[in-house]
Amino acid sequence: MIVSRLGPGLWILLVLLGLAAGPAVAGAYGPAAPPAEYDRSIEIKVVDLRGRPLAGAEVDVMLIRGRLVGNPDLVSDARGRIRLRIQPVIQNPMDDLAIEDRFLSYQTAFQYRIFKSGYVPGRGEVQDEQEFAGMSDPLFQALDRVPDPKPLTLDLRLIAYREYLSEAENASSGSEVPESLRNLILDLVETGRTHGFELVPGSLALSPGGTLRLGLRFEPMFDPADFGLQETAAVLLREPIQAVIRSAGMAGETGRVRDFEFEATARFQSVASPFVLPVDKTYVFRLAAEAARRLTAWNGQSAFSLEDVRAEVDGQAIDLEIEMNPEAVLAAPGGLLKPVHPRPDDEPETETTR
Numbered sequence: 001m002i003v004s005r006l007g008p009g010l011w012i013l014l015v016l017l018g019l020a021a022g023p024a025v026a027g028a029y030g031p032a033a034p035p036a037e038y039d040r041s042i043e044i045k046v047v048d049l050r051g052r053p054l055a056g057a058e059v060d061v062m063l064i065r066g067r068l069v070g071n072p073d074l075v076s077d078a079r080g081r082i083r084l085r086i087q088p089v090i091q092n093p094m095d096d097l098a099i100e101d102r103f104l105s106y107q108t109a110f111q112y113r114i115f116k117s118g119y120v121p122g123r124g125e126v127q128d129e130q131e132f133a134g135m136s137d138p139l140f141q142a143l144d145r146v147p148d149p150k151p152l153t154l155d156l157r158l159i160a161y162r163e164y165l166s167e168a169e170n171a172s173s174g175s176e177v178p179e180s181l182r183n184l185i186l187d188l189v190e191t192g193r194t195h196g197f198e199l200v201p202g203s204l205a206l207s208p209g210g211t212l213r214l215g216l217r218f219e220p221m222f223d224p225a226d227f228g229l230q231e232t233a234a235v236l237l238r239e240p241i242q243a244v245i246r247s248a249g250m251a252g253e254t255g256r257v258r259d260f261e262f263e264a265t266a267r268f269q270s271v272a273s274p275f276v277l278p279v280d281k282t283y284v285f286r287l288a289a290e291a292a293r294r295l296t297a298w299n300g301q302s303a304f305s306l307e308d309v310r311a312e313v314d315g316q317a318i319d320l321e322i323e324m325n326p327e328a329v330l331a332a333p334g335g336l337l338k339p340v341h342p343r344p345d346d347e348p349e350t351e352t353t354r
Contacts, residue, residue: 031102031134032144040108040128041068044082049159049201053080056249057116057158064109064125065089081109083151086110088130100136106147114155119158120189128152132216159201161185164203168214182205187247188214196220197240203263210258212248216240221269221278229313233283234323236264237311238300240284243291286310 033273046057057076060070061084069085076082088106108128115121130147161177162170164185173181181204188199203215218240222232242263248257262285269278287295288308298304304324309319 031100031136034102034104034132034134034197035146038088038106038130038147039085040066040088040106040130040147041149042084042086042126042154043151044076044112044114044154044156045322046080046085046114046156046158047083047161049157052077052158054158055080056117057082057114057119060113060115062111062113064111064127066108066110088128098105100135102132104132106131114156114158114247118160118162118315119143119160120164120186122156122158124154124156126152126154163201163303164199164204166202169205184248188244189241192216195240195243197264200263200265206256210256211261212257213257213261214244216244216264218264218266221267222340223271224268225270225272227268230318230320230323232266232268232281233285233311233313233318235319236266236283237285237295237309237324238322240264242295242298246296247286249296252329258289259288260292261286263284281313284312298321 003214018112044059046054048054053076055076055078057080059076059082060073061074066086066088069087072082072084074082074084078240086108088108091105091107092103093105094101094103105342110124111119111123111125113123131145132147133145135144161182162173164175165177165181169181177185185199188204192198198217199267200215200217203213205213206247207213218236222235227235235310236346242262244262245260246259262281262283264285266281267278268281270276286309291305291308294305295309306320306324309320311320
């Protein structure tokens with residue numbers, strides 16, 4: 001969601017200061033007049049995976065606040081642009097105050113869906129607020145403000161279904177991406193929007209032997225002070241990977257899948273060292289179909305069997321037993337002697353620890 005807003009709090013403070021200061025020049029009072037008409041201009045720029053302008057993309061606009069002006073052509077041109085204007089809702093945030101200064105709020109909000117044949121559709125929401133401020137006292141008239149006349153620009157990217165497929169899958173799928181794969185890609189992209197990951201283009205493949213392979217990029221960053229490599233692996237397994245397997249089931253693909261292979265990228269950033277560059281770690285998870293079914297049914301409260309589940313990070317195998325089943329480990333003979341938290345040398349390397 002895109003939000004553009006400047007609140008009126010600063011103006012309230014300035015008004016109070018102005019009232020306390022008194023007139024600077026007798027008889028010179030009078031706020032500027034707001035614009036007689038103001039429409040919020042929106043410019044949408046649509047590009048493909050490589051950043052090239054994409055013509056022929058259509059957008060549906062569902063207005064929340066405001067009214068569409070005219071009958072614009074909501075299809076991207078040769079330069080990938082779509083232009084429209086919205087008449088905003090105008091409110092006076094200080095209507096109940098007995099002041100001579102004038103303040104107006106111009107509010108626009110809408111949801112959109114953008115689509116083109118052969119491409120995964122996109123969607124989003126935009127909230128925008130512009131302000132007018134006209135100060136009575138000449139001492140403060142340098143702080144007058146008018147709504148921004150420049151367009152609000154949305155940069156949108158559409159990715160073709162085919163561009164999510166691996167080279168091998170592209171070669172075997174023919175001229176058209178099969179409907180089952182299109183449904184799977186659409187479900188994975190939508191699931192990623194709600195579970196904090198992106199499906200990596202060029203990563204999806206379903207081998208003749210029944211192995212479903214795909215790449216994920218997990219968007220939330222991990223603080224290495226709180227998450228070691230094993231803890232992060234458990235989070236990835238419990239959240240995005242569990243959601244992906246459920247999506248494959250809803251798309252009707254699990255019947256053809258004998259095992260899963262996921263390559264997930266996690267990013268680590270130290271909160272204590274915000275200027276240190278983040279570090280990416282690549283996790284690989286391999287699950288047999290039965291293990292995948294157990295994972296989708298797992299509620300996170302009971303013990304989880306890691307049989308037929310393999311995990312590694314940057315090529316090194318990791319044991320998830322402590323993170324997935326801590327109570328079982330602690331209850332085992334000698335379990336209390338086992339470290340529940342990763343050792344310092346298990347923490348992801350950052351620029352400061354290298």
